[in-house]
Amino acid sequence: QDLNADRAALLSLRSAVGGRTFRWNIKQTSPCNWAGVKCENNRVTILRLPGVALSGNIPEDLSNSSNLRHLYLQGNRFSGEIPQVLFSLTNLVRLNLASNSFTGEISSDFTNLRRLKTLFLENNKLSGSIPDLDLALVQFNVSNNLLNGSIPRNLQNFKSDSFLQTSLCGKPLKICPDEVTVPSQPTSGGNRTPPTVEGSMEKKNKNKLSGGAIAGIVIGCVVGFALIALILMVLCRKKGNQRSRAVDSSTIKQQEVVVSGDKAGGEAAENGNVYSVSAAAAAAMTGNGKAGEVNGPATKKLVFFGNASKVFDLEDLLRASAEVLGKGTFGTAYKAVLDGMTAVAVKRLKDVMMADKEFREKIELVGAMDHENLVPLRAYYFSRDEKLLVYDFMPMGSLSALLHGNRGAGRTPLTWNLRSRIALGAARGLDYLHSQGTLTSHGNVKSSNILFTKSHDAKVSDFGLSQLVGSSATTSNRATGYRAPEVTDPKRVSQKGDVYSFGVVLLELITGKAPSNSVMNEEGVDLPRWVKSVEKDEWRREVFDSELLSLATEEEEMMAEMVQLGIECTSQHPDMRPEMSEVVRKMENLRLSSGLDQVDEAD
């Protein structure tokens, strides 16, 4: 099977469910540039077709697209049972079928998808109970379906948001009515609630408890208690040992490396200084230079996300030559070059006041986010003293640097085409984040968090971090120019708060003015307030960046529309702001109608 098989499968899908809604140029021999299609190693790996009114039966030959990892079909008009062919796509990591009209029960064949991490089925008409899916899901949602019965044990760790507007019961929702005294009733339409394994075990035991069994239980409890006490004693002794070793010289050395690295921060970044985190830090972090001595071998590992094969480990990372990129709200960022080839950005988090388990749960969610306009989080490291996040290195720096970095001679002017393309890319990244659940938001949208690939494609970085670190880090002044007026606690972020911050970035792109500086301007107001105070017929002279004055008429019209959009996004009242999806749609249309983008040919 190869790219031709993928192509044939996609064409078959197109004629079965979409017809003209697919804006694909099928004259192209490779499907990899078709809208919504992404390839890796010459195979289709991502298919993204949300909200394009698809309906009908998904054809069997989609199974030929055997390398498909992400399938996004949410917001369409699919109905009937969830198609069986999906269960043959065994490489699927993310499957989003939300907001369709799927009916029938949730098939236990989902367990064929051994790699599945994200399963979104909310807003359908699925009925019956949820089968006990033996999968390591990280994201799961079945809200707003006709489901009933108890929530299987391995899904009980998801928050209640995953099960709202259903008749399900059990953790995290309210407890189920006692299954022992109320026998399960068959309901019409075959929607029976099968008793859980646990339930039937319970029944058996309740009926048959004998005197011998009771004696057994009592003995079992005593032995169990003794065992727990023994384990606790051993653990306490170990901890004591660790603490005494933690103050040894190597750890002090580590603190020194950290401090001098941080101090070097600003200047090193400006001068492009390269130094090495190598020997001393590596020795410090692995304990006397010998891996595994301080915290035990299990905690010495970088944890990687996704299917990406592990290409480096913690020691490689610490030995790599490193360059300080800058100090941010959440810690210091370094560029590390591994084997003189692979560049990664490493963020050392400060102020993480969170227990191991909670941190890991939260960071797993961040690592599960996957979109072409997001900087992917590749791995993390967590120990008591050190929290590291490893991202892809973005070679062309940030939007903030591009806009405000070199305003003097030798600066390449930033065209309107490039600026509006950056705005659209960033908006798409945020829209994706918001589409992952009503509670998912970025929390720290600003121009230094919009980074570029070599071809100046925008990628949003730093999402989800404000929920990870302590409040002292998030009260930094630098975010204030971007923060929505209702956001008084920076840890309590919201989607509408992101829309406000994005609006500020949009105005920054149009005006070329940095919001934090505008507070100090003679106007003494923030950027949105200043733009709103200028009359519309003065926008061209006052608001548009002077670098953009030789504009085509249609570009100028588009800019005015974008100022208007920036003003709407920065409305004082959250309800007056558009959703990110609307912002994306509007910008796409503006770019199409001003001739900056072309509609893909249908045939």
Ligand SMILES: Nc1ncnc2c1ncn2[C@@H]1O[C@H](COP(=O)(O)OP(=O)(O)OP(=O)(O)O)[C@@H](O)[C@H]1O
């Ligand atoms: N993945 C990356 N690739 C390249 N440069 C990066 C990467 N991540 C961060 N940087 C750069 O490192 C510097 C510090 O980034 P960091 O995100 O820590 O702080 P910040 O963006 O200034 O503030 P905040 O922490 O509030 O987001 C910035 O100049 C940023 O552009």
